[in-house]
Amino acid sequence: MKKSNDRQLIKRNIKPTAMRELVLEVLTEEETAISLPELEKRFEKADKATLYRTLKTFEERKLIHSIDDGSGPVKYALCLEKCSCEVEDLHVHFHCTKCNKTYCLHEIPVPSISLPKDFSLESVNMVVQGICANCE
């Protein structure tokens, strides 16, 4: 368990510390994205700044990606193995307005858009709001 997570960390050039293993474990268990404040609640004893920096490190090394679903705090979710966070890896996110959970819809790529003249595309953020299957 711990070993397998370590491999993921090492692969992304992240030194596997106890803290990082724990955070990665939570991110792995969780099927929906998690925010810093949520993480703080999970680890009452851990320091906010440490958790914050852990997430930042994970994000920087592309182990996780951030999602701003407009509901407040930014959330984070694991990237797929093959993901390098380029435009072609981008998928749609779903935010449930009832339970406030945010899902990665990995199987739904963001549709391509033709922009007006002289506008160039770097990235796309697409969040669908609605009610999720669990809340129906």
Next chain:
Amino acid sequence: MKKSNDRQLIKRNIKPTAMRELVLEVLTEEETAISLPELEKRFEKADKATLYRTLKTFEERKLIHSIDDGSGPVKYALCLEKCSCEVEDLHVHFHCTKCNKTYCLHEIPVPSISLPKDFSLESVNMVVQGICANCE
């Protein structure tokens, strides 16, 4: 000038006060979306809370809509006359990572998405990041 804006306010059931006329004027002049902090800078003498409530009122009455482009503060832009902020009125937004301006791409509707089973759609937020025509 003032008269024409007043008509817009009255049409949306907003009592036209001096403050509201001024804010609407700025929103009308501006071709890109504007945030509360930006508005505060424009009106040094006006109170933050008043500006805040003005925007909230405008939004509630569907004179403007809010855009969270992920760059920090929420921005606001005028709705089109016919807009009622329903799913079919939704358009793509463009955020320039260079000048930080956010554009309404009224002519580009948000693409429709087929969600997984038992997920229902209420709204969509689609923001394209890139470089705008002015910054090219």
Next chain:
DNA sequence: TAAGTAATGCAACCGGGTTGCAAAGATTGG
């Protein structure tokens, strides 16, 4: 093992957003 580097914990701060409350302004019924 000592020196150097990286991670952690603590505290404080910042900025956007939001609210309570009192004062000022607009509205309306008598």
Next chain:
DNA sequence: CCAATCTTTGCAACCCGGTTGCATTACTTA
């Protein structure tokens, strides 16, 4: 035209997510 009422404004304070500086601890490696 005035009094009572409702609305808007201004001020202050607060909340919360995010972020940083700095000292301490843990780890690495020469």
